[in-house]
Amino acid sequence: MDDLFAPVRPRTVLAEGAIWLPGFVPSEAQTLHQVIADVSARAPFRHFRTRMGPMSAAMTSCGACGWIADPSGYRYSRTDPQTSQPWPAMPDALRHLAVRAAAEAGYEGFDPSSCLINRYGPGAKMGLHQDRDEGRPEAPVVSVSLGVPARFSFGGSLRSDPKRIIDLLDGDVVVWGGPSRFAWHGVSSIRETFHQQTGAMRYNLTFRAINAALFRP
Numbered sequence: 001m002d003d004l005f006a007p008v009r010p011r012t013v014l015a016e017g018a019i020w021l022p023g024f025v026p027s028e029a030q031t032l033h034q035v036i037a038d039v040s041a042r043a044p045f046r047h048f049r050t051r052m053g054p055m056s057a058a059m060t061s062c063g064a065c066g067w068i069a070d071p072s073g074y075r076y077s078r079t080d081p082q083t084s085q086p087w088p089a090m091p092d093a094l095r096h097l098a099v100r101a102a103a104e105a106g107y108e109g110f111d112p113s114s115c116l117i118n119r120y121g122p123g124a125k126m127g128l129h130q131d132r133d134e135g136r137p138e139a140p141v142v143s144v145s146l147g148v149p150a151r152f153s154f155g156g157s158l159r160s161d162p163k164r165i166i167d168l169l170d171g172d173v174v175v176w177g178g179p180s181r182f183a184w185h186g187v188s189s190i191r192e193t194f195h196q197q198t199g200a201m202r203y204n205l206t207f208r209a210i211n212a213a214l215f216r217p
C-alpha cells in the first residue's frame with residue numbers, strides 16, 4: 001500500500017527548459033538494474049583517472065559513443081579504452097525510457113546516442129560542471145536516478161549563478177535543454193544509506209545526443 005503520509009513531490013520546473021520528474025520510472029526499475037548488469041558485464045565500471053586523481057564515481061557507457069576521461073581531458077569515444085571494443089549497443093529499454101522522459105519534458109524526437117552510467121558509493125560525488133562536449137546543443141540531457149538518494153545542484157549557464165538544490169530519489173528524472181542546456185550541475189557526496197535494490201549504491205543514467213563525427217576512434 002502506498003504511504004499515505006509520503007510527501008507529494010510534484011513535477012517541478014527548475015529553470016526555463018529544465019524539468020524534474022519525480023518517480024518517473026518505478027515500474028521499469030527491475031529491468032533497468034538487469035540492463036546495467038548486462039552492460040557492465042561487457043564494459044566494466046571503472047574509475048577514470050584525471051589530472052586531479054581518480055574520479056569517485058565509477059562509470060561505464062553504452063550507445064554509439066561513451067564518455068571518457070584521462071589525464072589529457074574529457075571527451076567521447078566510440079570505443080571503450082579499457083576493452084578497445086565498441087561500447088555495448090544501447091538497450092531498447094534504456095532508449096525508450098529516455099525518449100519518453102524527454103517527450104514528457106517537451107523535447108519530442110530525442111535520439112540519444114550515448115548513455116553514461118555512473119555508480120556512486122557512499123562518499124562519491126560529482127563536482128559542478130557543464131555538459132558541453134556533445135556537439136548537439138539542440139538536444140536535451142536526460143538524467144535518471146536509481147537507488148539511494150542524491151543531493152543535486154542545478155544552476156544556470158554561469159558557474160556563479162544561483163543553484164536549486166533538490167534531493168533526487170529512486171526513479172526520478174531530470175531533463176534539461178533549450179535555455180538550460182549548458183546549466184552547471186553537480187552531485188554532493190552520497191550519504192551512507194540503504195536501498196532495497198541497490199544496497200548502498202546510487203546509479204545515474206545520463207542520456208545525451210552526440211555528434212559522433214567529432215570523436216574518434
Ligand SMILES: O=C(O)CCC(=O)C(=O)O
Nearest residue numbers: 116118126143187204206
Ligand atoms: O549523477 C547525476 O545525477 C548527474 C551526473 C552528471 O552530471 C554527469 O554524468 O555529467
